Amino acid sequence: METPRTAAGTRLDPWVDAYAARTRGLTASQVRALFAVASRPEVVSLAGGMPFVSALPLDQLADTVSRLIRERGHQALQYGSGQGDPVLREQILEVMSYTGITAHPDDIVVTAGSQMALDLVVRVFCDPGDVVLVEAPTYVTALGVFSSYQCDVVHVPMDDEGLRPDALRQAIAAVRASGRTIKLLYTIPSFHNPGGVTQGPARRTEILEIARREGILLLEDDPYGLLGFDGSVPRAIRADEPEGVIYLGTFSKTIAAGLRVGWALAPHGVREKLVLANETATLCPSQYTQLTVSEYLATQPWFDQVTVFRELYRERRDALLESLDALMPAGTTWTVPAGGFYSWVTLPEGLDATAMLPRAVAALVAYVPGVGFYADGQGRDSLRLSYCYPEPDRIREGVRRLAGVVEAELEVAETFGSPAPRADREGPASPRPDQA
């Protein structure tokens, strides 16, 4: 049953028939080549989700790390525990306390970014064909994880307060009527990526009650929770339910994405499985990155820096919203984020954000088309705008260019009629984080 070798020198893949079934779910985005173009400096990219790390106190961080290596190099450069550094896990409790969470450090698993934690949770829980309930739209690389473990993704609609409880109940009933098993409800309650919306306290309680009643494990992804623009931190769902929620956190947005330090807080029995899975996947998280974070938290005014980030992103959010208000043609709508990095834009009827992207890039502005945030081909009329990385003036210029493109599309549609909706479905399609 092994694959016969093809002739040497060909660029065809001689192992094409040897891949696992799950590998069919790994496909390169059709728009990726376009994003490579979009990373040119003359393009205003409202596409990528890169935090603005240049705002960090680099000199202090350099001193912190230099001291760490000199004084504790034997520890920072060595293998560590598969669960993560014990001191860092204590410090993570302090970080999570802003969201109302109380927990034991033994129930935290540190991972190579919270992406790895998400991967491990799905690895531990999901057999092929198991259903994961997710928001519509949802985080694009979460869809990649679900796909790579051959999960069946079922989208649940959102409104201006995020996941809709009525739609959640309907989805659960429909999935169960079809005889399938629901393993996880994946939700981003605060400053949603890509939706830009936030679940209020009553909404969270209602969703939690549904999960409890139905016996569904809730996977709460909270990368942006500390980045609320009014200075408050939404109370995590996990704060009110320790046994039925796995909470994912990260330092990517509060310190630096390049460190790749995230974590899962999980019920005790689940935590044991996640540690074993973490050891299998990476042996242990990097001591070097963990102790860098730990020293930074211990010696620098880290929460003041979070406040700096909040102000910076709030200013950029304002620049985006003011420009959208002033410039976008009638019929375009968008969400008003109270924190985080993103606004979700819905185009006037008949326009297709995927088809429009090449013309936007030609006009020197980039965004991520909505279809990338769905597993089922929804989202053609939508797109995600990120305001986290460009300076406010660049954001304004980007929206000006985008508004021009949308207006031109509308003119074409009025002249020639709307293009027929494309029948083909695309999988998740998003730029690499550093590309756009």
Place this chain on the structure above:
Amino acid sequence: METPRTAAGTRLDPWVDAYAARTRGLTASQVRALFAVASRPEVVSLAGGMPFVSALPLDQLADTVSRLIRERGHQALQYGSGQGDPVLREQILEVMSYTGITAHPDDIVVTAGSQMALDLVVRVFCDPGDVVLVEAPTYVTALGVFSSYQCDVVHVPMDDEGLRPDALRQAIAAVRASGRTIKLLYTIPSFHNPGGVTQGPARRTEILEIARREGILLLEDDPYGLLGFDGSVPRAIRADEPEGVIYLGTFSKTIAAGLRVGWALAPHGVREKLVLANETATLCPSQYTQLTVSEYLATQPWFDQVTVFRELYRERRDALLESLDALMPAGTTWTVPAGGFYSWVTLPEGLDATAMLPRAVAALVAYVPGVGFYADGQGRDSLRLSYCYPEPDRIREGVRRLAGVVEAELEVAETFGSPAPRADREGPASPRPDQA
């Protein structure tokens, strides 16, 4: 089909019935508690595989990293490419050139340690029930990966030159006769972990010819290749076969394990899949750790440091072998490593290394029992000794203690007869890298 919740407050796992089938393969080692004891300073640990990172030039490394953050912090702290930093990939080519490998940087994928690369290769290729051929014994956490993807592990015996070609041919024929699919041949040709043996050039050629003829993808794991004690570097199998070999490398032993920077060099089509899988698992490898490695390679005499490590480990290997020669009771045999970290010890007939471990730890010496390096319960009469971390005098003291324990076991066996072999099989059982 969801799991009903148990009463609040119980420490029983309410999600015990919700795990994926693959999670059954994730079990904590029965000897792990013992290794926690073995990490006490009074115990001489010949168990763990920790490199001796204190030999690194820590002041120079501190200066390098400090400069990196000050001058390129915006890059080192940001998201990066899912394939890894392009400059580092060029430098990895230089590192691999010592093994005879020539390649294109586009065919390298940087990962969070080579463990992650191993995980991704198996993820991309192996469906449940697919066969992976491995040496007997083999690297313990590789067994963990194969188990977590529900592979069927088939061990192939080794001799003093590693994997035996005759046994490999037999194993392939037997697996195929059973109707199963062989996806990978996983081998550690140089300074084997745990076997301590090295394939000579003719042996490598013969194994490669078998893999070619049978159309089996060869997965070459080479963490120790640069650490040969006579100063030569064995030629990698990949050096003679670019399309049929995936080569795994790491900086864990040549720079520092705490960085978690490894890589896979793969045939072009496979590399594309690995990049997509890498993005799904971790979004991207850490720019911070990658640029730390890159700066160190660019500004420090990194190969001189490898020579320092070689000398240091050779001295420790000598201390181990001399002590074993002088002290171990007749009937005990061991391999003579020409590089790397490990020697594989076979006890006199009738002794059981797993049963003996508690008594060894009581005598203040620790090792890893042989069964941990097999998927099928072999190895009861064997154990792995690591000489990489303790100072030579500690190694001698450790062997003295171990010899005393073996002698006492022999006396018991002569007085009361050998204990009946235990019927139960244990899964892979090894200490955490930092524990033992």
